[in-house]
Amino acid sequence: MTVSTEVDHNDYTGNGVTTSFPYTFRIFQKSDLVVQVVDLDENITELILDTDYTVTGAGGYTGGNVILSTPLTSGYQISISRVLPVTQETDLRNQGKFFAEVHEDAFDKLTMLIQQAISWLRLSLRKPSFVANYYDALGNYIRNLRDPSRPQDAATKNYVDSLSEGNNSYADNLFSRTLRVPEQINTLPSSLDRANKIPAFDSNGNAIVIIPQSGSASDVLIELAKPSGAGLVGFSHSNNYNPGMVGEKLQNVVYPTDAPFYAPTDGVTDATNELLLCISHCISKNKTLVLNHVFKITDTLTISDGLTVKCLTGDCGIYSEVGIGKFAVIITGNGSGWIGGKIYGRNQPASTTIRQDGVLFDENAEYCFITGTEVTGFFAKGLHTSDADGVGYGIYDKGYGTVISKCYANSKFCVALGGTEGRILKNRITNNYLTSGEAKPWSWASNYWDGIVSENAHRYVIAFNEVSACGQSGIYFGGNSGYSTDNIIVNNTVYDCWNRGIDMGLSSEKSATNDVLRNIIKGNNTYNNRENNIWLAGVSNCSVVGNTSWFDTNYDVIFAGYPGSHICISLAPGANGVACVGNTIDSNTCIDPRGNAGITVPTGATGNVFGSGNNLSQAGAIYIASPDLITSNRFELAVTGSFTPVLLPASGSITLSSSSTGVFRATGNRIDFSVTVNVSSISSPSGNLNIAYLPGMSGKTSSISMFSVDFWNDIILSTGVVPLASLNSGNQDQVTIYRSDGGRVLYDFSSLIKSTSSLSIKGFVDFN
Structure with missing residues (x-):
C-alpha cells in the first residue's frame, strides 16, 4: 500500500455535542496519535489515551476515529496528529522470502517519519523564502520571549506596556499643566514675531500676539524680563527688603558702587569715605565686600571683625596715596582677610620716592589672611628711624596665625614678619633690583631690601615661595632688636639676590630680647646669590639640612662688574663677634664650577656639627678659618689642613x-x-x-x-x-x-x- 497523502494531522472545532472526530491518515497503532485540545484562552492540553479518548482504525490504511469521553466544548479546538517513534523495527534475514507487505510497511513508516519531521518544521518560525530578510509568524502569537536588552531585540507586550504606561503618565502630566481649549487652535507666531509682545485671541478665538499698552503692567513686566531689565529695578543697601525678595538676596554682597555708597571708579577721585562706609556696613550686617573696580584711597582701610574683602577680578582693588607712616590696609580681629586683586602704591622707588607702606596685620590680628593678591609699589628711600617714617613694607605681619599665600609682593621690604605661628606659602616675592637701574652692592641708603624679612618672628612656616632679585637678601631672619626663634624655612627657591639667599644674622648685640636660634632651613633650592646662598651669623642651635646650593655661569652675567664671594653655605660671627654655636649642617649639596669653598667656618664657631651627608664633590672643600676649629666643632665629613x-x-x-x-x-x-x-x-x-x-x-x-x-x-x-x-x-x-x-x-x-x-x-x- 502506498502513502498517497501528505496529511499527518487533522484539526476540528467543538460544538458542545460531538465526541467522535475522524483522522484521515494511516497509523500503525493507536499510541501513534497525539491528541491536544486548545481552550478559549489558548491554553493547550494534551489528552490521555484510553482515559480522555479512544482510537479506532489503528493498523488500517484509511484512518479512523478519535472518540472523546465527553463532548468537545463549543469553540474549543482539537488537534489529532501522528507522532511515530523514530525507530526501525523490520528485521529481514538473509536467504529468507521476500514479503512485499513487510517492506511496504517499513517504507511507509519512513515516509511517515519524514512527513512528521516536515510537519514539525512547519510549526517553526520561518522565513518565507531564502532571500527574505524577515521571519513570518503567519498571524500566530510568539510567546515566552524575554524582555529586550539590545537595540534590535524583539519587544514583548509587557515591555511595550511598561513603556507606554510611563509615556502616557508623562504626557498626562504635561497635559495637565497645559493651557487647553476644547477645539483645535492655530499655533503662535515665531519667536521673532512674538518678541516683547503678549498672547491674545481675535474675534474668532484664534491665537495672536499684540504689543501691550505703554505703561501697563504687561509692558512693565516685559521690560523687566529683558536682559537689560535688572537695570530698571531700584536697589539700595540702606533699604529693608522682605526675606526671599530680590533686594534681600542682593544685599548679601556689597559692591562699593551700589547705593547708597556710589564709590567713584575712575581711580583718580578719592573713594576713601565711600569704602569706609562699605566696610562699616558689611561688618554690621555680616556681609561680604567685593571690590569691582580700582578705588583710590588717601587714608587707611581697616578690615576687622571677620570681614572678608574679595576682588571681583585680578585687576580690581585699591590704589594707595595714604600718607607717610600709615598703611594702606590694616587687617585685624579674628578671621578677617583679603582675597585676590591688587593693593598698590605709587611705585616710585627712585631717590624722590614717597615713603609708603602696604598691608599690616596688627598685634590684634588672629588667624587672618591675605591670598592671591598683588601687593606692589610700596617703597621708602633710605633707612627709616621708626615706622612713623614710612618703611616701605609690602605686607607686615604682627599677628597670630596669619596666612599669607599665593601673593605677588614687590616692595622695599616685600613681606615682613614680626608675629607668631604664621604661614607664608607659595608666594612670588621680588623687588626687581636687577632691573631697577640701581643694581650695585647694597647700601643702607638702598630702596631695595629683603624679600622676606623678620626681626621678631616665632614659629613661622615659610614654604614653597619663589624669592628672587632682591636688593639685599632673599629671606632674612635677623636679630636686630628682635627675637626670631623656632621658625621653619622649607622648600623655597631663592635666587639672584644681591646680597644673600637665605640669611640668618645677629645684627646687633645678643641679649635676652635679641637673638636668632632654633630655626630650621630645610630642602630649599638656593642659587646664584651674590655673596652667599645660605648665611648664618652669630646664630645658635639652628639646622641647615637637605638644601641645594649652587652657582653657574649665569652668575657672572647677573653680577657683571660686582662679583661677590659666592659661597654655598657660610657661617660667620654676628654683631660684636658673637660666634655661631650648636648649629647642624648636614645633607646639603653644594655646586660651584669655580670650586669656591662649599662650606666656610669662621674663627670662634663652637659646638657646630657638620654632617657626613653634605655633598661638596662639585664645590670646594669645607674651609675652616683656624685649625683649632676641628676640636671645638664636630666634623663628620673630612676636613684637611x-x-x-x-x-x-x-x-x-x-x-x-x-x-x-x-x-x-x-x-x-x-x-x-x-x-x-x-x-x-x-x-x-x-x-x-x-x-x-x-x-x-x-x-x-x-x-x-x-x-x-x-x-x-x-x-x-x-x-x-x-x-x-x-x-x-x-x-x-x-x-x-x-x-x-x-x-x-x-x-x-x-x-x-x-x-x-x-x-x-x-x-x-x-x-x-
Missing part, C-alpha cells in the same frame, strides 16, 4: 727649614697627623724633644692616640736603636720623640739632633 711644626728641645734651640710641613685630616673626634721636620741649624740642644703644635689639641685631652717615627736621617743613634714617638701627656698639642736603648727608655733625643737631621712622624689622636 696644614700647619707649620716646630721642634722644642728641653734646652737650647733647633731651627727648622721652610720645607718642614705638617698636615692633618679630621673626621669626627679623630685627627690624623703627618709631620716632616728638616733641621737647618742648632744651638746646643739637649734633653727631651717635642714636635709642636698639633692643631686643635691645645688644652684638650685624648682618649687614645698612636704615633710612630716613619723616617729619620742623620741622627746620632747607636746601631739597632730606633726613635719612638707618643703624645705628650702633659701638653697634648705636642708629640714627644724618644728612644729605647738596651731596654731603657731615654728622653734625650734633643742631643742626638744635628744641623742636617730630618725625620717624619705619623699618627692619630681621638680627642675628648
